[in-house]
Amino acid sequence: MVKLDIEQWKIMAWMLAVYDAVALNAGYFLALLLRFDFQYSRIPADYLANWESYTPVYTVLSLLIFYGLRLYHSLWRFASFSELLRIIYGNLATILLMAVGMNFFVGNMPISYYIMGAAIQFGLVLGVRFAYRFILLLRVAQQDRRGEGSRVMLIGAGSAGQLIMRDIKRSVRTNEKVCCFIDDDPTKWNRLVDGVPIVGGRDEILASVEKYQIDKIYLTVPSASAAEKRDLLNICKETDCELKQLPGLYQLVNGQLSVSAMKKVSVEDLLGREPVKADLSDVFQFIHGKRVLVTGGGGSIGSELARQIAAHQPEQLILVDIYENNVYNVQLELRDRYPELDLVVLIASVRDSRRMFQIFEEYRPQIVYHAAAHKHVPLMEDSPCEAVKNNAIGTFKTAYAAMVHGCERFVLISTDKAVNPTNIMGATKRLCEMIIQSFDAKIKAGKANEIPQLFTHEGLENADADGTGKIFENVKTEFVAVRFGNVLGSNGSVIPIFQKQIAAGHNLTVTHPDIIRYFMTIPEAVSLVMLAGTYAKGGEIFVLDMGSPVKIADLAKNLIRLSGLKLGVDIDIDYTGLRPGEKLFEEKLMAEEGLKKTENDLIHIGCPIPFDTEEFLEELDELMVSAYKNKNDIRVRVKAMVSTYHPAENIS
Template sequence: MVLKRTLIIGGGEGAHYVFHTLTSRATSEYQIIGLLDDCSDVKLNKIPRFGGLNQLKEVVRTEDIECVLLAIPSLEHTKRKQILDTCISLQIETQVLPILQDIFAGKEKIAMRPVAYQDIIERDEFELDYQKVARMVNSKTILVTGAGGSIGSEITRQIMRGNPRKLILLGHGEASIYNIHRELKKAHPDVELVPCIADIQNKERLTAVFETHRPDIVYHAAAHKHVPLMEENSSEAIANNAQGTWNLAEVANKFNVDKFVMISTDKAVKPTTVMGASKRVAEKIVQLFNQMSQTHFCVVRFGNVLGSRGSVVPLFHDQICNGEPVTLTHPDMERYFMTIPEASKLVIQASMLTVGGEIFVLDMGEPIKILDVIHKLIDLTGQKRETVSIEFIGIRKGEKVQEELFENHEEKPVLIFDKIFVGEDNPHPAELVDIQLLLDNYMGFTEQERKEQLFRLVELDWRYEKI
């Protein structure tokens, strides 16, 4: 077997772990040629140090390197990105040790893995002030819906760093709630955790949960968000995204919850799909309840989240790694992207800023061409772009080439905190009646009638004057 000429980046504990792991395997496919580290006196067995991190491009070329192993889990984000960008430009196979916080959180093992979609995000991530989080949640009971999902589970991890009095993990799927409960209990044995299997479509069950635990803050992350599936299952989109949000808002109001934070999507802006329209109706419900409640209701809206359930990018990654054609609807398709941890941190930050009624919109940076994401993923697997087939399968019904973050009628957005905008929009109280009529009658409609009524509610943005 011909071994790959391999360069290790790093000379610390991570690099030693990688070196000894690879050299102890009888079937290892890597030949360690040398290492790069900014510290000139590092030693890694008898492996030569070729220089500092800024010499990566030169060393790859002069030493005929075929594979790069990034083995500095504590490396600062900007430097990590620079190294990965260089590897992309060299179109060389690249593997990484996970960053420390992912190892500590139990989300990744201490082992090399191929570069994934999370590694190529082109932005510095937002950092929470956990002392402020602690002041908000320390003596409070927090409830998270969809707590077993990608966003909901990450919100629970971030909230736990503030040491809440009690955290209620509410979700419909027992396996996912079991897993996040087990993870958090192990990491935070002193915090009271309540795994709660409940469906937000069941108002009686929600009422019992709120009556028992009396939550102070609710983060509402439960939702159906798979666009093509909801296009074919509009009744479920309305039941979960709209009726479920109404149920939660009504119960939160009844039990005098202090803050209610609903997580939304850029697909709710000028929606062209059932999923987007159902989430836009949910936004309206939250803002309308804010007008008549002592609870501070708000919405946090953002775009695609890398690695979340329903995101298409993991599919691209799997297709590339499995040698399958990569399927993309249109070559000009663009989306906003951020990582799960950053989105979750910004949701919590927004909850510390709300005074009620806001639609917070997270600064997603510049939209990214999906085709560019695919090309970067190909480069970092060490494959040549020309060897990976990309099939353009056509835009799906209702799909946009570019997404937007604000409605036309929303006031000019204002940056009120680092990476957080707020758009002013107050739905007319009469819309509450229209929404209730849909929720009371949608199951009696045909599929076409249901969609017509749903989109009619979205168009109320233009039928009623703002208040």
């Protein structure tokens, strides 16, 4: 038995051609029968002879015409006006072929033969091709009568909304019915789109959901701004409907609009922030061909930095992290995506000055992004000396190694918790900012040699080993800090915690009903960090305008709704009280810092708060000793150095 390896559509095309061959001849034969009242015996013999003799020629030539018009290449379940036109052209051509060929080369036939034959042939050829669509329409109509399937509201009656509606109507896989449109354009109200009413603007959303018994709401306004989407979604989330939206305008441009292109609404969408749009060409030009080191390379920010840097041809990318698992995963990802990348992954602690000197001596990075830090507020409240060791002293040791090994730029990743800190984590991050400001001040004053070298194993990596001081003569490292708020999707973000609690069927835990935070996405944070590396002149603290803060309780409520659950019925929120060191809100700047503009309207520079650099550096040495001795008075020492630090609990 021979197996025919033919694609299914070709088989269907052959079957359709056989049908057409029958239909072409049946049409004109039926015309003869009609002409003589369906009495075969009354048909004159010469008419039958003419029909029989011309049939083979007419069939072959007609099929060639149909093939030339590509009537065997269309997907007839999606047949539209263009397919109808091609059928009309094909039938007109074959009608002309019948009239001319029969009269000039075969013999005369009755006038009614041509008229009725053409009509019957057209009906048979057209009918079989649009029958599938007709059956689908009947099925949809049946479902409408029975009330089956999900009932959908589309927000946006423009091109995108209409395309989504038509995709729903012709799809056999989605058991959905579009019941109404919402559009803010008053000129569209009370009009119909393919029989579906445009009921009004956003004020009609809640009433229409109840009136039409809506199950799903699709936001089909790809050109809407983030703030506009937020406002619409904030209304929609008051319903129990499933919410979806189009990812962006590019689907409309590329003709990719379909129900499958819709994505679920995320909590990030409800924040309504426009992403920071920055021209990163200068950043990537600065990175291209450079040796770049990222500390904390396995963390949320560090790993995204690594991805962005790897995509723009650095000479070498060095990732440093103390935790092997995360950075190993990043290593596998980057090697797979960028096989030509010169990637070095090292396990090291920024607290180990000998190890940091070894790394900087061997690899000589030109740019450093310092993301390594302890960031969890409650954990650091229980282990304050570790926060000092890792954040403050680790930053100092890394910065010192960078300075004496010819690094051009050192960018510190800071946090809004460094502003008027009430917890030790925030206070140590403020210490980090003061450290890089001290380095910058000393370097600009030509006194880099006066910066003390902190270590607990003195002498083994003394920068000025020969005692000549030459190593400090041409120091030009520029030190800057970047400060931003909470990062959505990061390891310490509240949203993954909420998602785990929902998955486990537990109530969500929020510390206080009024606690608020600023939020940004990881790509935005990384863009800001990288921009700081190009804007830097030394000593700046870059600050992102993160818009309005968001209530954590509102985030929890939104996430419950987006998970298809009802607050107070399926799940609840437990308020546990503020944790040690936690405050209700975070500031982006200390009041006395002020702001300067940069080339990007959403990125600002905080003017450094003056402090006694000499005194600070002396106290930092003493702070390191206390931290490594795990002294109980560590908070008192930190408070003496950071005047804006106000611990939320009693200091021992």
